[in-house]
Amino acid sequence: MVQRMYGQLDEKAKLTLNRKWIVFKTLEAPEAFDSSAIYNSCDNMRASLFHLGYYHGTVVPLLDTNQKKISVTYKIDAGNPTRIRTIDYELDQNEFQEIAKSSKDKSYLQTGNPITKADVITETARLVDSFRNHGYYKFTSAELKVRGDTNFIKNEIEAPTDSLLLQIRQETRRKYLDSPFIRIVLELNPPTDSSRLEKYRINQIYLISDYRLGDAITDSSLHTDTLPNFIHKYHEKLFNIGVLERSLSFKPGQWFNQTEFYQTIYQFSKIGVWQTTNIQIIELKDSAHLLNLIVELSPTKKFGYETTLEVSYAAASNTSNFLAGNLFGLSGNLSLQNRNLGKGAIRMTHNIRAGIEFNNNTGTRGRLINSNEISYGNTTTFPKLIFPAIPRMFSKNALVKNGETFINIGLAYNTRLNLFNLHSVTTNFGWAGVNKKNWKWSWSPVNIGFSNLFNQTDSFKKIVFDNPFLKFSYTTALVAGMGIRFSKVRTDLRHPNSLSKELSYNFNAEESGLTWGLLPVFNKYKRRYIKSDVEVKYTTKYNKTTLALRGFIGVGVPLLGSDTNRALPFFKQYFGGGSNSMRAWPVRGIGPGGRPLIPYSSTNTIFNDRTGDMQIEMNAEYRFDIARIIPNTLTLRGAVFTDIGNIWNVRNAGSNPGIDTSQFQLKNVYRQLGVSAGTGFRLDFNYFVLRLDLGFRFKRPELYYRNDGWKAPDIGFNDVLKKLFTRGENDEYKRWRYENFNFSLGIGYAF
Secondary structure (H helix, E strand, O other), X not given: OHHHHHOOOOHHHOOOEEEEXXXXXXXXXXXXXXXXXXXXXXXXXXXXHHHOOOOOOEEEEEEEEEOOEEEEEEEEEOOOOOEEEEEEEXXXXXXXXXXXXXXXXXXXXXXXXXXXXXXXXXXXXHHXXXXXXXXXXXXXXXXXXXXXXXXXXXXXXXXXXXXXXXHHHHHHHHHXXXXXXXXXXXXXXXXXXXXXXXXXXXXXXXXXXXXXXXXXXXXXXOEEEEOOOOEEEEOOOOOOHHHHHHHOOOOOOOEOOHHHHHHHHHHHHHHOOEEEEEEEEXXXXXXXXXXXXXXXXXXXXXXXEEEEEEEEEEXXXXXXXXXXXXXXXXXXXXEEEEEEEOOOOEEEEEEEEEEEEEEOOXXXXXXXXXXXXXXXXXXXXXXXXXXXXXXXXXXXXXXXXXXXXXXXXXXXXXXXXXXXXXXXXXXXXXXXEEOOOOOEEEEEEEEEEEEEEEOOOHHHHHHHHHOHHHHHOOOOEEEEXXXXXXXXXXXXXXXXXXXXXXXXXXXXXXXXXXXXXXXXXXXOOEOOEEEEEEEEEEEEEOOOEEEEEEEEEEEEEEOXXXXXXXXXXXXXXXXXXXXXXXXXXXXXXXXXXXXXXXXXXXOOOOOOOOOEOEEEEEEEEEEEEEEEEXXXXXXXXXXXEEXXXXXXXXXXXXXXXXXXXOEOOHHHHHHHOEEEEEEEEEEEOOOOEEEEEEEEEEEOHHHOOXXXXXXXXXXXXXXXXXXXXXXXXXXXXXXXXXXHEEEEEXXXXXX
């Protein structure tokens, strides 16, 4: 409320503060005092209170003069809001009355709620949409009026001047002022054009599937196919009839329906083969309220390609360079897409990726290349549900038109620093769509992946021997099962002090070995598990600041108790650290549990990946504008953040069944949580964000046995630059960075 009232101040009554050095604000060249601006502000505030339902609110300015300065305090007494006592419809025509009453439970005006201008406008728009959905194509908000009556209570309490009745009347009036209420009446406002209150029926539908600017349905250059539900016009027959039929939500002879009108535009737009979609509505003259609809579809290019170059920088081992990281990655991607395969609007995308990771730590036996990878992926998407009876379990309505079917195939070959080679093959088939509550869903009834680990060197075998938990993750493995995903983004949250709010949910679940995995094939490599995770993100944007929050919890449970099934396959495990997770740790650099850090060394350790079957993580980030470097193009923003979390193994994966600090135990959760905080900068180019973060560890899981892991970094203003940017004597500062700090570079926001 305070923020809203501040927004009602006259421009001459406001103070303009400029931010200096992020935390300081200065007042430059304040406005000369203008009493008219003060009283204009009071009028604006009273009007705003009135729109919020505070009909008896008062605003009084209090002035305090100190030499040549004047302080203005606005004393606001909003009183109690006026609430709705009754809602009546007096719409004259029976059908209007029935439509309004049938959806009264969806009304934004409900008995007992405060009456606000915003709710009145929203309710009027809702009724207009309801009438248009029943054929009243030309109906507008101008044909509705909302009348509020607060006088009826005053009439009820008027009474003869008998002393007892007078006392009752005064008491009733006092209660009315303490808790005022209003009667709402919605009425028709008779238009000058009577056709606005008439129903319209669809006469004919014309569809131009390769519309060009200036085309008309009467053009002789257009070919014509007359079909049961529409007339198809085209220059070239680029699309199968089925693609067009599935996207039309209305038929000739139906009453006009606004929801179906916009649903048709949405359906054609989301297929991805048309650049623009437009529907003309032509009212037939000298007819009994008939409409012709002309659907104009402008095709996009059939083929498309995209090339990208990715650069990554991460700290992935204890052999740290001057900023606590030693891996520099470079990869190229080539993507080719056919948007209209077989004239069925089927999208087929080929993606080829080749990458190399350099090891810039010269102490690691002089090897320059840490790993390389080449992969191929193919995604085929059908603009309909194939075998639609199966996915109908998600919603019984409209899924055939709203859903799509996908087939994904992936092949990859990876070499890891002469430790091992890895072949990977993945394939999945499934359906995706959006249900009526705007939940996006995806179901993969066939989800198969096979990773073949081979050419393991003696060095890697020794690492596995020294770290027994690795032998259960880094093995050849086959996963065969099903997967499901739900997600939703809400932007309709109300908050008067912010510009916008966004709340998103993501839920994933998958299994292996319980469905397709029961088939008696490849039993030697088959892995059985169930896995599920939930992510919630919440972002509030203000004028020059943003608050972003994230929570994540995921767990995978290996099944059937086999010694070879104590952990998830490494390509299905969780990991923390890096630019989008626990930012004070390098990628795969935290956990699992309270597992000790490998002692700092510049030469000995060449494999330090940390993964687990379970992850808990919470993140918070406060972003603020620093400077607009190039107006509307480049903005420098700052951020402060904190990350809390860790990963664990579900089962005991150590050689000693009684001792495994990496195993999840409820009593150790708090003690083994990592806590970090830091700051960073964001270069916002509008179309992408370049992000740099400096993270410091304040609670270290490997020290959970001492003070629950709390240990603040030993750093101050006198040595901050030396510790962050120099090697130090005998690698003193590099060792400090390895234990306390991480630098990360990312594209886009972390969450």
